[in-house]
Amino acid sequence: MLRGSWLLLPGLWLLGGVSCLLGAAGGYRRKVTLQAVPGSNSSSANLLHVRAVGRNDTLHYVWSSIGAPTVLLLYTRSESSALRVNWTKLLSASPAGAIWIEPPGSVVYSTAVVFTKVFEYNGANASALSKGQEEPFYPPYDLAGFSWQSVNRTVNQTALTARFQGVDPGRAFGNGTISFQVTAYEQGGRDGPLPRLLHTANSSKVEFIMDKVAPHGNRSRFMLEVVTVEEKGGRKRLQSVRSIDDEYTPTIFEMAQLVSESRNNSIGPSFFQWKTTAYGSREASRENAIRCRYRPLQTANRTLPGPSIAHAYFGEDLGRSHHIAAINISFGGEDGEVYAEKGYLSWSALLGFGTPPKDAFSPLVMAIVAVALGTPVVLLLAGGLVVLFARRKRHSQYEPIN
Numbered sequence: 001m002l003r004g005s006w007l008l009l010p011g012l013w014l015l016g017g018v019s020c021l022l023g024a025a026g027g028y029r030r031k032v033t034l035q036a037v038p039g040s041n042s043s044s045a046n047l048l049h050v051r052a053v054g055r056n057d058t059l060h061y062v063w064s065s066i067g068a069p070t071v072l073l074l075y076t077r078s079e080s081s082a083l084r085v086n087w088t089k090l091l092s093a094s095p096a097g098a099i100w101i102e103p104p105g106s107v108v109y110s111t112a113v114v115f116t117k118v119f120e121y122n123g124a125n126a127s128a129l130s131k132g133q134e135e136p137f138y139p140p141y142d143l144a145g146f147s148w149q150s151v152n153r154t155v156n157q158t159a160l161t162a163r164f165q166g167v168d169p170g171r172a173f174g175n176g177t178i179s180f181q182v183t184a185y186e187q188g189g190r191d192g193p194l195p196r197l198l199h200t201a202n203s204s205k206v207e208f209i210m211d212k213v214a215p216h217g218n219r220s221r222f223m224l225e226v227v228t229v230e231e232k233g234g235r236k237r238l239q240s241v242r243s244i245d246d247e248y249t250p251t252i253f254e255m256a257q258l259v260s261e262s263r264n265n266s267i268g269p270s271f272f273q274w275k276t277t278a279y280g281s282r283e284a285s286r287e288n289a290i291r292c293r294y295r296p297l298q299t300a301n302r303t304l305p306g307p308s309i310a311h312a313y314f315g316e317d318l319g320r321s322h323h324i325a326a327i328n329i330s331f332g333g334e335d336g337e338v339y340a341e342k343g344y345l346s347w348s349a350l351l352g353f354g355t356p357p358k359d360a361f362s363p364l365v366m367a368i369v370a371v372a373l374g375t376p377v378v379l380l381l382a383g384g385l386v387v388l389f390a391r392r393k394r395h396s397q398y399e400p401i402n
């Protein structure tokens with residue numbers, strides 16, 4: 001009996017450690033539904049609602065391509081809070097108040113991310129690129145002016161995914177499309193495909209995809225402008241998280257994130273997080289990785305030109321009533337012409353509520369570190385023993401002479 005429990009204890013510790021590691025990935029669970037919001041007469045008036053119900057709370061993600069592609073993140077302290085839409089108002093010239101949550105008092109945190117423009121620039125001048133001067137620019141693409149296919153046809157309830165796919169009505173880039181592929185999660189885990197982002201039950205992923213967009217020049221690079229809306233008093237901060245471990249995303253050592261600093265520390269924050277890489281093929285691999293850079297976060301006197309569902313939820317006078325920040329994220333550095341070869345670019349980002357997920361060291365790297373740190377210690381101990389042993393021996397050799 002006694003001997004058995006002596007063996008059991010370390011076993012339990014081991015089990016505890018393993019389940020702790022697994023728990024960190026699984027953990028909190030939400031009941032998630034993803035559906036196109038019915039009621040619009042126009043098939044291109046897309047509104048996608050992700051409802052993630054937790055314990056005594058609900059996270060609402062509302063994605064739309066009405067105006068600039070936008071996502072609203074609304075956190076409510078209620079399991080039964082519901083999204084309401086007045087379509088007539090939403091599709092009118094003054095959409096303020098067309099989207100709300102019932103009961104209104106249940107919303108304790110709200111934020112929005114808007115994808116406003118795609119810029120194209122000439123990457124021929126490598127020395128300028130390395131200094132972050134992405135010029136000269138071709139005419140920008142205003143995503144608010146795109147025409148979007150019906151998102152309803154792309155909703156997959158099992159995989160919890162949907163896709164907004166748009167074309168430039170001016171056909172400035174031929175038959176190419178720009179898409180925003182949305183994925184919702186019921187619980188924590190890690191994506192299978194690169195960049196293998198770590199997610200929680202409180203987050204959703206968006207993948208920005210450019211497919212067969214005809215570039216203006218043969219050294220063209222692209223850049224995406226992302227605008228965030230935060231409650232007054234709160235603000236977004238840009239952070240860079242570096243690691244020596246690239247086990248999950250080979251050759252990429254940096255994670256960038258916009259984290260909100262809420263006026264009320266007991267709520268939030270929210271985050272928008274990405275690895276500094278894009279991929280030039282449907283089958284992402286380190287060979288088709290495209291370098292991704294970002295510019296400083298712009299916060300001074302920003303406004304958000306409409307229309308978008310951010311205006312429908314927060315009101316028309318966004319610039320005055322809310323804190324707006326914007327950032328440019330560019331794809332493709334001085335290296336290679338990956339986009340030109342394949343005509344494909346995919347970049348993933350995670351949007352969520354709570355603290356941003358952080359990669360722990362992978363088991364492989366931990367083992368390497370353990371060996372690297374352990375070896376000198378073992379050598380030191382071994383060396384000490386040898387010296388001790390040798391001294392004893394010497395003593396035993398010389399003492400008799402005395």
Ligand SMILES: *[C@@H]1O[C@H](CO)[C@@H](O)[C@H](O)[C@H]1NC(C)=O
Nearest residue numbers: 035036037038039040152153
């Ligand atoms: C989406 O499609 C389904 C079936 O294909 C249909 O029943 C539903 O009404 C559609 N919803 C919207 C919002 O168009």
Ligand SMILES: *[C@@H]1O[C@H](CO)[C@@H](O)[C@H](O)[C@H]1NC(C)=O
Nearest residue numbers: 054055056057058077078079
């Ligand atoms: C949910 O709310 C109920 C009633 O307010 C409370 O009794 C319960 O402890 C809460 N559960 C959690 C997990 O917070």
Ligand SMILES: *[C@@H]1O[C@H](CO)[C@@H](O)[C@H](O)[C@H]1NC(C)=O
Nearest residue numbers: 039040041042087088089091
């Ligand atoms: C949709 O069409 C129906 C009938 O065609 C009309 O009564 C309704 O007002 C329209 N709704 C909107 C939001 O345009």
Ligand SMILES: *[C@@H]1O[C@H](CO)[C@@H](O)[C@H](O)[C@H]1NC(C)=O
Nearest residue numbers: 085086087088089090092098
């Ligand atoms: C929707 O908005 C329109 C235009 O602002 C308004 O006339 C109508 O009463 C609203 N409908 C509802 C159900 O609130």
Ligand SMILES: *[C@@H]1O[C@H](CO)[C@@H](O)[C@H](O)[C@H]1NC(C)=O
Nearest residue numbers: 124125126127128129131133
């Ligand atoms: C490249 O950019 C640098 C500035 O970074 C500029 O001095 C140089 O003239 C540019 N070269 C060409 C060929 O445009």
Ligand SMILES: *[C@@H]1O[C@H](CO)[C@@H](O)[C@H](O)[C@H]1NC(C)=O
Nearest residue numbers: 154155156157158159160161
């Ligand atoms: C939805 O996703 C699941 C899992 O990825 C897949 O097996 C299924 O074929 C998809 N359904 C449709 C209609 O695409």
Ligand SMILES: *[C@@H]1O[C@H](CO)[C@@H](O)[C@H](O)[C@H]1NC(C)=O
Nearest residue numbers: 171172173174175176212214
């Ligand atoms: C666009 O597609 C049409 C029909 O699919 C094709 O005839 C045309 O050549 C394509 N244009 C370009 C620029 O690829």
Ligand SMILES: *[C@@H]1O[C@H](CO)[C@@H](O)[C@H](O)[C@H]1NC(C)=O
Nearest residue numbers: 124216217218219220337340
């Ligand atoms: C880029 O395009 C220009 C003009 O069309 C052409 O002269 C040049 O040879 C092209 N360069 C490459 C590397 O394809």
Ligand SMILES: *[C@@H]1O[C@H](CO)[C@@H](O)[C@H](O)[C@H]1NC(C)=O
Nearest residue numbers: 077107108263264265266267
């Ligand atoms: C912060 O949030 C908590 C919980 O919702 C609330 O009780 C408190 O009054 C809030 N504080 C401020 C300063 O808004």
Ligand SMILES: *[C@@H]1O[C@H](CO)[C@@H](O)[C@H](O)[C@H]1NC(C)=O
Nearest residue numbers: 298299300301302303319320
């Ligand atoms: C922002 O606006 C204020 C007042 O309108 C002005 O004084 C200030 O110079 C502006 N700042 C920037 C960076 O434009």
Ligand SMILES: *[C@@H]1O[C@H](CO)[C@@H](O)[C@H](O)[C@H]1NC(C)=O
Nearest residue numbers: 119137225295298326327328
């Ligand atoms: C992004 O870059 C474009 C082109 O230089 C510029 O017009 C725009 O203001 C930039 N936006 C941000 C947020 O820096």
Ligand SMILES: *[C@@H]1O[C@H](CO)[C@@H](O)[C@H](O)[C@H]1NC(C)=O
Nearest residue numbers: 028054057200202353354355
């Ligand atoms: C997700 O949200 C719930 C409710 O606010 C919280 O208890 C949980 O810790 C969050 N999970 C993460 C990983 O932030």
